[in-house]
Amino acid sequence: MRWADSFIAVDWGTTNRRAYRVDGSGHCADEFEDSKGVLAVGDKGFPAAVQEIRDRLGDLPLLMAGMVGSNRGWVEAPYVPCPAGLDELAAKLAKAGEREFIVPGVSYSAPDRADVMRGEEVQLLGAVATGQVEHEGFVCHPGTHNKWCVLHQARLHNFQTVMTGELFSLLKAHSILADLLSAPVEVNDAFRAGVTKGLGEEALPADLFEIRARFLLGKAKKEDAASFASGLLIGTDVRIGLAIPAAAEVMVMGRPELTKLYAAAIGIAGRTAIEIDGEKSFLAGITEIAKRIDK
Amino acid sequence: MRWADSFIAVDWGTTNRRAYRVDGSGHCADEFEDSKGVLAVGDKGFPAAVQEIRDRLGDLPLLMAGMVGSNRGWVEAPYVPCPAGLDELAAKLAKAGEREFIVPGVSYSAPDRADVMRGEEVQLLGAVATGQVEHEGFVCHPGTHNKWCVLHQARLHNFQTVMTGELFSLLKAHSILADLLSAPVEVNDAFRAGVTKGLGEEALPADLFEIRARFLLGKAKKEDAASFASGLLIGTDVRIGLAIPAAAEVMVMGRPELTKLYAAAIGIAGRTAIEIDGEKSFLAGITEIAKRIDK
Numbered sequence: 001m002r003w004a005d006s007f008i009a010v011d012w013g014t015t016n017r018r019a020y021r022v023d024g025s026g027h028c029a030d031e032f033e034d035s036k037g038v039l040a041v042g043d044k045g046f047p048a049a050v051q052e053i054r055d056r057l058g059d060l061p062l063l064m065a066g067m068v069g070s071n072r073g074w075v076e077a078p079y080v081p082c083p084a085g086l087d088e089l090a091a092k093l094a095k096a097g098e099r100e101f102i103v104p105g106v107s108y109s110a111p112d113r114a115d116v117m118r119g120e121e122v123q124l125l126g127a128v129a130t131g132q133v134e135h136e137g138f139v140c141h142p143g144t145h146n147k148w149c150v151l152h153q154a155r156l157h158n159f160q161t162v163m164t165g166e167l168f169s170l171l172k173a174h175s176i177l178a179d180l181l182s183a184p185v186e187v188n189d190a191f192r193a194g195v196t197k198g199l200g201e202e203a204l205p206a207d208l209f210e211i212r213a214r215f216l217l218g219k220a221k222k223e224d225a226a227s228f229a230s231g232l233l234i235g236t237d238v239r240i241g242l243a244i245p246a247a248a249e250v251m252v253m254g255r256p257e258l259t260k261l262y263a264a265a266i267g268i269a270g271r272t273a274i275e276i277d278g279e280k281s282f283l284a285g286i287t288e289i290a291k292r293i294d295k
Numbered sequence: 296m297r298w299a300d301s302f303i304a305v306d307w308g309t310t311n312r313r314a315y316r317v318d319g320s321g322h323c324a325d326e327f328e329d330s331k332g333v334l335a336v337g338d339k340g341f342p343a344a345v346q347e348i349r350d351r352l353g354d355l356p357l358l359m360a361g362m363v364g365s366n367r368g369w370v371e372a373p374y375v376p377c378p379a380g381l382d383e384l385a386a387k388l389a390k391a392g393e394r395e396f397i398v399p400g401v402s403y404s405a406p407d408r409a410d411v412m413r414g415e416e417v418q419l420l421g422a423v424a425t426g427q428v429e430h431e432g433f434v435c436h437p438g439t440h441n442k443w444c445v446l447h448q449a450r451l452h453n454f455q456t457v458m459t460g461e462l463f464s465l466l467k468a469h470s471i472l473a474d475l476l477s478a479p480v481e482v483n484d485a486f487r488a489g490v491t492k493g494l495g496e497e498a499l500p501a502d503l504f505e506i507r508a509r510f511l512l513g514k515a516k517k518e519d520a521a522s523f524a525s526g527l528l529i530g531t532d533v534r535i536g537l538a539i540p541a542a543a544e545v546m547v548m549g550r551p552e553l554t555k556l557y558a559a560a561i562g563i564a565g566r567t568a569i570e571i572d573g574e575k576s577f578l579a580g581i582t583e584i585a586k587r588i589d590k
Contacts, residue, residue: 109512113505116508116512160501161501161505161508162498162501163470163471163500163503166470167500170465170466171465175458175465176440202497203457203535204499205462205499205528206456206535209440209456209457210408210410213409213410213411216374216411217374217404217409219404219409236500240498240500240501
């Protein structure tokens with residue numbers, strides 16, 4: 001059996017999973033997505049959850065990435081420290097079974113900082129493998145936890161996580177701002193004003209409350225609040241990210257509805273942003289890792 | 296009937312209410328607290344909720360403060376703009392009935408800023424009336440939403456809200472950090488390290504995620520995470536507050552378990568903090584307002 005001839009790739013996150021049947025040339029022949037994320041499957045449910053994937057996509061070896069390799073997942077795949085490339089990831093696969101391998105996450109550790117990622121590394125290094133991201137590139141990967149990633153010699157050299165997406169979700173679902181944040185976020189004047197504030201002097205926990213005060217005092221419209229709040233959080237995130245010494249051009253990778261917001265904010269900060277597709281990069285990265293198993 | 300001879304004072308918040316029978320000299324003769332806050336009482340429930348208070352404390356006039364005067368309360372009491380003293384508050388009481396008055400909140404509005412408070416103003420100006428806070432004082436009032444208050448000529452001149460308490464609660468209840476934040480917060484080395492980080496260069500949404508990374512990589516202990524996170528948020532809050540031009544000495548008013556944390560953080564920032572009791576100040580303030588109704 002050669003993995004790279006045909007295998008199933010699974011991007012298995014906390015709340016969702018996406019599975020692909022990958023053919024010998026790294027293309028997706030079939031796929032599905034459902035809400036059986038790591039938390040829904042639970043401790044003992046993985047053998048059955050994997051059988052279900054094979055019933056749908058074929059009796060093939062499985063190469064998995066994401067939270068499935070965390071301490072809440074199936075088998076813990078310890079973090080590979082930076083600098084980490086495809087070779088380092090492939091060398092440290094965790095084996096859940098004879099034909100079930102899990103890609104490790106990546107850690108960054110310095111005297112003054114610590115960080116972890118799990119899942120994004122496959123997309124990131126896949127984009128390097130396909131040439132979408134340069135060997136010395138700088139990548140912004142928004143999501144629940146945005147990752148700013150510095151590449152050096154085609155390996156992940158350093159990264160910083162900013163929990164922007166999660167903070168926005170918490171505020172929208174549970175905070176005193178909740179009833180103000182229901183409108184869709186758009187790149188409009190309110191968003192741009194929020195970005196400018198976030199890029200400037202930092203007083204985030206005060207600026208967030210002011211959204212409510214401005215609305216109550218008739219100084220801002222309710223329909224602008226979500227875009228302003230998102231701009232404020234993303235502007236703060238971009239200020240943190242652009243302080244990292246890295247290439248001038250920022251590749252923004254992820255879902256288009258998020259990458260467009262970050263690309264706009266990076267533009268307001270005076271830097272060039274280029275949006276790239278995260279899903280294609282995942283397939284490229286996981287296929288490269290499968291090839292390395294066969295070597 | 297003279298209000299100041301005997302009345303019922305109610306500090307009626309979002310989730311709790313506290314009612315006091317106040318005698319002619321401003322002392323509390325009887326009191327109770329329960330969880331019938333504004334949200335629990337609901338739109339139409341106020342007459343019955345008030346009757347219940349009178350059944351327990353006597354058939355007396357009622358002077359209320361807090362969220363009972365908000366758009367989710369009984370009758371909306373519009374904000375009095377800064378500068379606001381006891382005279383300005385007493386002149387703008389909202390009348391829910393012949394013997395049921397509500398103290399207005401206070402707003403601050405400048406071209407570049409907007410803010411609101413509702414409830415804290417009575418404690419604050421009560422502390423000025425009793426001499427605990429000077430006429431040109433500077434007050435930090437922690438709670439769900441911390442208020443930094445600048446007094447001038449015994450009136451509230453300017454203030455800034457920082458939503459520290461609410462952010463900590465959101466993170467503890469609903470975030471990826473939730474299982475790390477269950478320990479009680481204490482003024483220990485982890486708290487002090489968090490404060491120092493929050494007082495310094497600002498990267499709050501990154502520093503919060505790093506709490507998890509440091510734990511996962513074995514660089515920090517789980518039992519220190521809550522104190523560090525609280526210190527980080529309070530340090531950020533104190534950095535924002537101490538940037539306001541005001542008296543050097545900070546009076547910290549509120550519940551002792553919160554004022555001790557803020558006093559410690561203000562000390563780390565190199566300023567003097569003095570803790571004062573919020574409940575006594577509320578009684579002093581509301582009694583002063585009652586006296587002004589009689590004039």
